[in-house]
Amino acid sequence: MSGHAGALEVAGLSVTIDGVPVVSDVSLGVAPGECVALVGASGSGKSVTVRAALGLSATGAGVTADRLAVADQDVRGLSERRWRAVRGRHVGYVGQEALGALDPLRPVGREVADALRLHTDLSARERVEAVRAELEAVGLDPALATDGRTAGTLSGGMRQRALIAAATIGRPGLLVADEPTTALDAGIALRVMEQLRAAQQRGTGLLVVTHDLGLVAGWADRVAVMDAGRIVEEGPTASVLEAPVHPATQALVRAARSTPAAGTAGPAGRLSASSADSRSALPVLAATGLQRSYPGVAAVADVSLRVAAGRVLGVVGASGSGKTTVARMLLGLETPDAGTVTLDREAWAPLPERERRARRHRMAAVVQDPGATFDERWDVDRVLADALSGGRGRRATGALGDRVDAALRQVDLDPGLRTRSPRTLSGGQRQRLAIARALATEPEVLVLDEPVTALDATVQDAVLGLLERLRDDTGVAMVFVSHDLRAVRRLADEVLVVHEGAVVEHGPAEAVFGRPEHPVTQRLVRAAERLAAGPSA
Amino acid sequence: MSGIVDPGLPAGRSSIAGVPGSTPSPEPGVRAGRRSERFRGGTLGPAGTVAAVVVAVAVVAALWPALLGGADPLAVHPSEALLPPGAGHLFGTDESGRDVLARVVAGTRASLLVGVVATLVGGGTGVVLGVLAGLGGRVVDAVVGRVTEVAFALPLLLVALVVIAVTGPGPVPAMLAVGFATAPGYARIVRGLVRTARSSQVVETAVLLGRSPATVVVRHVLPAALWPVVAVGTLGIGQAVVWASALSYLGVGTPPPAPEWGAMLADGRTYLATAPWMSTFPGLAIVVLATAVTVLGRALRRAGAAR
Numbered sequence: 001m002s003g004h005a006g007a008l009e010v011a012g013l014s015v016t017i018d019g020v021p022v023v024s025d026v027s028l029g030v031a032p033g034e035c036v037a038l039v040g041a042s043g044s045g046k047s048v049t050v051r052a053a054l055g056l057s058a059t060g061a062g063v064t065a066d067r068l069a070v071a072d073q074d075v076r077g078l079s080e081r082r083w084r085a086v087r088g089r090h091v092g093y094v095g096q097e098a099l100g101a102l103d104p105l106r107p108v109g110r111e112v113a114d115a116l117r118l119h120t121d122l123s124a125r126e127r128v129e130a131v132r133a134e135l136e137a138v139g140l141d142p143a144l145a146t147d148g149r150t151a152g153t154l155s156g157g158m159r160q161r162a163l164i165a166a167a168t169i170g171r172p173g174l175l176v177a178d179e180p181t182t183a184l185d186a187g188i189a190l191r192v193m194e195q196l197r198a199a200q201q202r203g204t205g206l207l208v209v210t211h212d213l214g215l216v217a218g219w220a221d222r223v224a225v226m227d228a229g230r231i232v233e234e235g236p237t238a239s240v241l242e243a244p245v246h247p248a249t250q251a252l253v254r255a256a257r258s259t260p261a262a263g264t265a266g267p268a269g270r271l272s273a274s275s276a277d278s279r280s281a282l283p284v285l286a287a288t289g290l291q292r293s294y295p296g297v298a299a300v301a302d303v304s305l306r307v308a309a310g311r312v313l314g315v316v317g318a319s320g321s322g323k324t325t326v327a328r329m330l331l332g333l334e335t336p337d338a339g340t341v342t343l344d345r346e347a348w349a350p351l352p353e354r355e356r357r358a359r360r361h362r363m364a365a366v367v368q369d370p371g372a373t374f375d376e377r378w379d380v381d382r383v384l385a386d387a388l389s390g391g392r393g394r395r396a397t398g399a400l401g402d403r404v405d406a407a408l409r410q411v412d413l414d415p416g417l418r419t420r421s422p423r424t425l426s427g428g429q430r431q432r433l434a435i436a437r438a439l440a441t442e443p444e445v446l447v448l449d450e451p452v453t454a455l456d457a458t459v460q461d462a463v464l465g466l467l468e469r470l471r472d473d474t475g476v477a478m479v480f481v482s483h484d485l486r487a488v489r490r491l492a493d494e495v496l497v498v499h500e501g502a503v504v505e506h507g508p509a510e511a512v513f514g515r516p517e518h519p520v521t522q523r524l525v526r527a528a529e530r531l532a533a534g535p536s537a
Numbered sequence: 538m539s540g541i542v543d544p545g546l547p548a549g550r551s552s553i554a555g556v557p558g559s560t561p562s563p564e565p566g567v568r569a570g571r572r573s574e575r576f577r578g579g580t581l582g583p584a585g586t587v588a589a590v591v592v593a594v595a596v597v598a599a600l601w602p603a604l605l606g607g608a609d610p611l612a613v614h615p616s617e618a619l620l621p622p623g624a625g626h627l628f629g630t631d632e633s634g635r636d637v638l639a640r641v642v643a644g645t646r647a648s649l650l651v652g653v654v655a656t657l658v659g660g661g662t663g664v665v666l667g668v669l670a671g672l673g674g675r676v677v678d679a680v681v682g683r684v685t686e687v688a689f690a691l692p693l694l695l696v697a698l699v700v701i702a703v704t705g706p707g708p709v710p711a712m713l714a715v716g717f718a719t720a721p722g723y724a725r726i727v728r729g730l731v732r733t734a735r736s737s738q739v740v741e742t743a744v745l746l747g748r749s750p751a752t753v754v755v756r757h758v759l760p761a762a763l764w765p766v767v768a769v770g771t772l773g774i775g776q777a778v779v780w781a782s783a784l785s786y787l788g789v790g791t792p793p794p795a796p797e798w799g800a801m802l803a804d805g806r807t808y809l810a811t812a813p814w815m816s817t818f819p820g821l822a823i824v825v826l827a828t829a830v831t832v833l834g835r836a837l838r839r840a841g842a843a844r
């Protein structure tokens with residue numbers, strides 16, 4: 001990559017944090033109009049690399065490099081003041097958390113205009129015109145430029161697009177996108193990638209940081225794979241994907257393949273064989289006519305579902321379709337305005353919590369971000385001892401200790417982790433711990449709300465495998481709520497497609513994904529396919 | 538923990554306090570583990586160490602005044618009245634010939650005691666009010682909220698004087714007065730923490746596991762609310778020392794002739810031009826002790842947070 005002028009040139013970059021080497025000897029180049037993907041599991045150092053290249057290293061970080069140039073300008077040792085002149089004009093940055101990156105109190109139009117106001121001499125009038133054009137280019141209402149709407153009034157996908165508009169409006173030579181689609185459903189993710197692609201075609205160098213090699217496949221020209229702070233493999237996307245050399249790359253490729261994109265055969269064999277009895281089997285959990293509205297919004301208009309023991313019901317839909325509200329009503333955390341939930345033919349919701357408490361152990365939940373569900377004062381030991389003993393055990397000794405070990409081993413965790421705080425575990429370990437806790441009461445129903453969305457592709461693969469095994473071993477019924485069609489397709493026997501709070505399609509998984517009938521389902525499936533395949537041009 | 542303001546003073550009056558430093562959270566993954574190891578047994582830092590030494594000396598003075606003060610703080614020697622600081626009397630003598638050093642040392646006990654007890658009273662009352670408001674229904678929350686807001690709007694000293702007006706002057710009423718006057722600050726912090734903890738996913742998870750409301754409150758809500766209050770309370774002690782001295786200065790705290798810094802300041806007022814040492818040394822003592830306790834509290838909190 002060295003040789004000619006690039007949007008970004010990095011050579012021999014090393015970063016230490018508090019004296020500990022985190023990134024060693026990384027070299028990376030992005031040419032104008034090129035899309036390079038920096039791929040690796042979390043903790044591999046990819047975010048640290050990118051932040052160092054943007055001058056955003058945390059205090060305590062030591063950055064050294066043989067060459068570090070943005071748009072041919074040496075940025076080593078630049079003062080914060082000089083950096084500000086580089087960012088926005090020469091580099092645009094799109095972070096993962098669009099929710100947090102936009103000021104909730106400032107009009108979005110002003111946020112987008114910032115780069116122009118700071119780095120150009122355009123008049124206010126010209127700026128408004130430029131903002132309108134940019135908003136239109138990313139598929140947002142141009143009126144946002146002036147109507148004073150704030151980020152709080154926009155959906156997650158709209159915010160992500162506004163952020164892209166803000167990053168690209170200054171026509172930077174380099175655009176860095178850190179996990180730009182991870183939190184988005186396939187439809188919005190596709191649009192986001194198309195917008196990044198559009199910027200690339202205007203000559204911007206694009207650096208996409210992600211853990212999802214599947215996403216990279218169709219979009220990136222070149223891939224650099226990071227592992228343990230080093231670049232272990234680099235090359236044209238196609239050749240890296242076809243013949244991965246390094247074990248870390250092989251693991252990522254495997255993960256991307258084993259959750260097949262829509263269109264290839266799903267793991268339907270086992271399921272179709274048993275799908276006949278599922279219709280006769282009595283549902284352990286059933287909901288009829290669920291409705292729930294918040295002031296001004298009908299979150300759930302009409303959802304009915306049933307799931308039998310040992311079966312997995314997938315609930316899919318775009319962000320904001322009401323999936324999570326359905327899950328919360330099933331769990332009794334949210335009271336339905338109308339409709340009922342029954343657990344094993346007994347009333348479950350709506351009921352006062354008091355009347356559910358004795359049966360709480362029969363239903364359990366796993367959520368997207370398990371980190372927040374652990375009391376920070378409790379170690380792993382106490383979390384499981386508490387769950388296994390019905391709240392009576394604090395310390396796991398004797399028989400309870402053996403059960404804690406068994407619970408950890410059941411989810412492939414090392415019993416040696418017992419003394420650790422959940423905060424110090426990796427994302428995958430935390431989610432396994434959350435699953436172990438959920439299964440501790442031997443529930444009949446497990447409600448999983450986006451259980452793998454926040455995890456690395458390789459870890460997703462392992463956790464989905466774990467859930468499959470647990471379903472077969474324990475016969476627990478699962479309600480699997482997700483916008484990630486790949487994950488749902490792998491696990492679900494039956495699928496419910498939710499759109500604007502109502503069920504629009506319902507049937508066996510292979511039928512719904514193979515021959516989607518409702519336009520919403522078709523759109524979701526097509527978006528997932530196109531996201532995996534890359535730009536249509 | 539960042540963003541908590543010292544409760545000892547109404548907003549905008551905080552003299553020693555800034556906003557507690559919010560350290561940037563470490564990058565996930567790689568850094569977290571190593572970081573916690575590095576900071577295990579975190580130190581107090583230079584300022585914290587000096588403050589710890591000062592507080593230790595004060596504690597010794599409170600427990601065993603004779604060790605530092607030597608002379609009898611109450612012994613009157615009219616012939617030696619108003620002697621400037623010198624060999625015989627390091628801090629000089631007052632209008633009755635009493636040794637100022639001995640009186641400053643002897644006054645430490647009263648000041649420390651009133652600081653600690655008043656903070657306990659204030660923190661305790663605040664926790665009760667805050668938990669009530671945080672856990673109670675809308676009506677309880679509104680009533681407690683309005684009462685604390687009204688108390689907040691009044692200057693702290695005024696609230697303390699109102700309490701004294703009811704109880705009458707004396708050292709114990711001074712403790713209660715300062716305690717009750719600082720309570721609204723703690724109440725507000727506790728209410729916020731309880732509310733946050735109550736709607737947290739930790740509590741939701743406990744509900745999903747079938748825990749009763751009482752169990753959830755005892756295991757998850759109260760611990761989450763109490764530890765930050767203890768941390769803030771250590772900062773509050775320094776402020777309470779200052780306020781208790783202020784009450785004594787006004788003559789409604791510890792009565793004469795018992796040695797008390799605020800009362801000594803008041804006594805020296807008349808002789809400020811001729812015998813400034815009478816007021817200077819107790820004044821310095823107040824400033825040094827209050828500062829040391831506050832700096833130490835902050836350092837302890839940082840060391841605890843790093844762990």
